[in-house]
Structure formats: C-alpha cells, structure tokens
Amino acid sequence: MRFLLDQDVYAVTARFLIEVGHDVILVAQIGLSRASDEEILKKAQEQKRILITRNRDYGNLVFVRAIGSGIIYLRILPSTVNVVHGELRRINKSVCSCRA
Template sequence: MKLLLDQGLPRSTVQHLREHGMIVDHVAEIGLDRAPDEDIIAFARSRGQLIVTLDADFHALLVVNAPA
C-alpha cells in the first residue's frame, strides 16, 4: 500500500510508517505542501497512492474529480 500524507499530519508519521514497511510520502517532502487539494489528488492518482488527510472537504473533491 502506498500512502500520501496530507499537510495536517505530522511529518514524523512518515518515518514511523516507513519503519513498518509502508511506502509513504508527505506532501511537504515532495513540494505539494502549498498545492491545491485538486493537485494533491491528481498526484496521488498518478502514483497509485491513497491520501491520508484530516481535511473534511476531501471527500467532496473526490466525488467531483472522480474518473469517468
């Protein structure tokens, strides 16, 4: 499972998950910490990553941006 952690989650979480064998990135590590949510969704999709976020509006964006 490949994860992309959103800005609201601590960067320290990445190391903990990696130590347990997870493939994980944080948006701040890859220069997306100030990117719009739509860009983060597109990036995660292109890499086959699941987004872990605390943002309450992400679910609505996923519905609007769902692939046809």
C-alpha cells in the same frame, strides 16, 4: 502500501507508517505544500498512492467529482494516536489478506 501524506498528518504517523514498511511520501517532499486539494489528490492518483489526510475538504472531490483512487481520512487527537495507528494496522492487514 503506497501513501501520500497531506501536510496536516502528524509526523509521528508518518514515522509509524515508514517503520511498518510502507512507501510514504509527504506532500512537502514533492513540492506540493501550497498546492490545492485537487492537485494533491490528482498527484496521489497519478502515483498510485492512497492519500492520508485530516482535512475534511476532500469529500467533495472524492465523492462528488470522483477524483482520486483512495483516501484515508484521519481524525487524530494527541491522546488517541496509538488508537489511530492500531486502526491503520488493522486496515493494512485486511487489505493485504484480500489481495492474497
């Protein structure tokens, strides 16, 4: 899968997604470190990527203004990183099995 990771996503999660074979780009890699949430979401849509973020502010853009093509909102505490990665694995498996 193709992901765009917001700057608030932990580096360990970025490494995890890369290690399991996903195409991952960080917003900082494409010059969007200081971009607005709307700009980031539009870039994800333009590049056909799912945005992964910990920022709740995207809700209005996605649900009210219908911007974007996909978003995963993470709530990670340092003690639950493995649980979150397990959920990302589960989501990936269910998405991939639906496409088969």
